[in-house]
Amino acid sequence: MQRVLFLVSANNGLTQRAALTLRDAGYSVRTAVVDDDTSIKRAVAPGDFNLIVCPFLKARIPAEVYQKWPTIIIHPGPIGDRGPSSLDWAITESEPRWGVTALSAVEEMDAGPIWAWRTFDMPTHLMRKTAVYNGPTADAAIECIVEAVAKVAQAGFEPTPLSLATRPIKSATVRPLMKQADRAFDWAEPASTIVRRIAAGDGFPGVLTNIGQGRAFVYDARIDESSEAEPGTVLSRRHHAVRIAAGEGSVWIGYARAKHQDGGKALKLPATAVLNAPEFGLDIDELPVERTGAYRNIGYQRDGDVGYLTFDFYNGAMSTTQCNRLLRAFAYAAAQDTRVLVLRGDGPYFSNGIHLGTIEAAANPAAEGWANIKAINAVCRAIITCTNQVVIGAFTGNAGAGGVMLPLGADVLTARADTVLNPHYATMGLFGSELHTYTLPRRVGTQMARRLTTDCLPINASGARDIGLLDEVGPREQAAFDPWLAELAHEYASEHRATKIMNDKAARLTEDAEMKPLDAYEHFELGHMVQDMFEDRHGFADKRHRFIYKL
Numbered sequence: 001m002q003r004v005l006f007l008v009s010a011n012n013g014l015t016q017r018a019a020l021t022l023r024d025a026g027y028s029v030r031t032a033v034v035d036d037d038t039s040i041k042r043a044v045a046p047g048d049f050n051l052i053v054c055p056f057l058k059a060r061i062p063a064e065v066y067q068k069w070p071t072i073i074i075h076p077g078p079i080g081d082r083g084p085s086s087l088d089w090a091i092t093e094s095e096p097r098w099g100v101t102a103l104s105a106v107e108e109m110d111a112g113p114i115w116a117w118r119t120f121d122m123p124t125h126l127m128r129k130t131a132v133y134n135g136p137t138a139d140a141a142i143e144c145i146v147e148a149v150a151k152v153a154q155a156g157f158e159p160t161p162l163s164l165a166t167r168p169i170k171s172a173t174v175r176p177l178m179k180q181a182d183r184a185f186d187w188a189e190p191a192s193t194i195v196r197r198i199a200a201g202d203g204f205p206g207v208l209t210n211i212g213q214g215r216a217f218v219y220d221a222r223i224d225e226s227s228e229a230e231p232g233t234v235l236s237r238r239h240h241a242v243r244i245a246a247g248e249g250s251v252w253i254g255y256a257r258a259k260h261q262d263g264g265k266a267l268k269l270p271a272t273a274v275l276n277a278p279e280f281g282l283d284i285d286e287l288p289v290e291r292t293g294a295y296r297n298i299g300y301q302r303d304g305d306v307g308y309l310t311f312d313f314y315n316g317a318m319s320t321t322q323c324n325r326l327l328r329a330f331a332y333a334a335a336q337d338t339r340v341l342v343l344r345g346d347g348p349y350f351s352n353g354i355h356l357g358t359i360e361a362a363a364n365p366a367a368e369g370w371a372n373i374k375a376i377n378a379v380c381r382a383i384i385t386c387t388n389q390v391v392i393g394a395f396t397g398n399a400g401a402g403g404v405m406l407p408l409g410a411d412v413l414t415a416r417a418d419t420v421l422n423p424h425y426a427t428m429g430l431f432g433s434e435l436h437t438y439t440l441p442r443r444v445g446t447q448m449a450r451r452l453t454t455d456c457l458p459i460n461a462s463g464a465r466d467i468g469l470l471d472e473v474g475p476r477e478q479a480a481f482d483p484w485l486a487e488l489a490h491e492y493a494s495e496h497r498a499t500k501i502m503n504d505k506a507a508r509l510t511e512d513a514e515m516k517p518l519d520a521y522e523h524f525e526l527g528h529m530v531q532d533m534f535e536d537r538h539g540f541a542d543k544r545h546r547f548i549y550k551l
Helices: 013-024 037-044 086-092 129-152 191-200 271-275 320-334 356-361 365-384 436-444 446-455 461-466 478-492 495-515 518-533 540-548
Strands: 003-008 028-033 051-055 071-075 097-104 114-121 207-211 214-224 234-238 241-245 250-258 298-303 306-311 340-345 349-351 390-395 398-400 412-416 420-422 472-474
Touching: 003 013, 003 037, 013 028, 013 051, 013 129, 013 420, 013 461, 028 037, 051 129, 071 129, 086 097, 086 129, 086 191, 097 129, 114 129, 191 214, 191 250, 214 271, 241 271, 250 271, 298 320, 306 320, 306 478, 320 340, 320 365, 340 349, 340 478, 356 365, 356 540, 365 436, 365 518, 365 540, 390 478, 390 495, 412 461, 412 478, 436 446, 436 518, 461 472, 472 478, 478 495
Parallel strands: 003 028, 003 051, 051 071, 306 340, 340 390, 349 398, 390 412, 398 420, 412 472
Antiparallel strands: 071 097, 097 114, 207 214, 214 250, 234 241, 241 250, 298 306
8 A cells, every 4th residue: 555645835735635535545644744854754754655656745855765765746737837937927828728746856956757637627707826726726736646657567667758748738838936926916907917917926925015104015906997097096995805906997906915014924814904094194984885895705695595605705704794794694594485505606715714914903802703603603603594595505715613514504515526625623722612512413423423523633624524414415516516515406406305304304403402502502612711711711712823823
């Protein structure tokens, strides 16, 4: 049996998904987060493996490591592409197709012999780098990893030298690290150009630009209509985003991070919070508020007897304000004369629970954390107690912590294949809430619920279905999942089926409440959260701080 060591820069959704995929195929996998020669040598010291795989690792592998063990690098670019900013360049230069390559580690970065490769069409509509990374790039990477690992065991197989390999993407070449000078734009440029540059740097590192009298890194950009204002003028706000005039059109900025003159670290936060600082010379609170426009992260659509409530919160983080907005939207959707209400995501993440960034930035983080957890609990309670609609929860992207628990009160829970769920809180020093002490045992049993919340391990969609956490798993490809979900929703919308589910749910809620009211579950959870947030019994403040600042 192959024993695989994953060397990764971060144990994120992609690396977790890759490890779970190999384990499902019968391989042994250990993952180590590394960033330099010392940490790499420490990771390989146990020698409990016979193959090293490095999915999108940023650090260089020492020669003494790749000369001793087969070491496969997974590079987010097609054959012939080399450099640390592959996706950034591909998005910036509007590449129509891109790829992923599995190659041997050698002295020269990204120049080793080829084990496997895949190409894919870039999305026809502009997507943030994080969405491209977690979508088609991740899918291609998993296929490359599975193929390459299988080939290691094939007698006589030799990877193809780069000089002899076919290059399916002719534009693939050696590209340098993309610097801020390469990303820079002028607000007099068309909005489409500006948004593309911001999309290419989204997630990390952002694009540094002038706003008002200050400078900030900007993220989460969207195009809107033109205005008569001077390019660079901050025009209006909607929720937490601001609209800025461009040469052609205007640009919504959802998130920003201040560039301090003293070089101090700053948080990536909702744009209105960042730009309201004195250094920008803007009175954000006095800006006109737009009730409609291109910037939206909650939407509702109806298709006959089925309503779809869709949300897309940046990086899956749900602030107090966003939870309150989602609660109002859920109440509106639940009040419609449909039989089925589908709650689904619309971004690279479904949800990661409460917003650690806004909590960290608050004048009183404990108080903000408390408000945030109570707000997300209100959404969970609305889902659990909705008896006039069949509620279908759909994990359309990875989820973690409270984001996994959020839809557990739905009547039917679905996910795209290979979605990764992290149903635990302990790594952040929290007991957690979201009424999970009621909903999670009902789905998986008390013993499994305890394991999921204490072992702190990820689980993929198929594994979640096997233990009852999910009811259905749909296709991986979004284009196939959406019609699959629509068909499923309409099946549940038949009058007889929907009526029975709603009646059974109402009866069960009444019976459960007689045994133990829903308030009692929440009071129990919040009793723990008081200690975690206000007394910091498990180091939530420090763990949150280190996570937010990537220390």
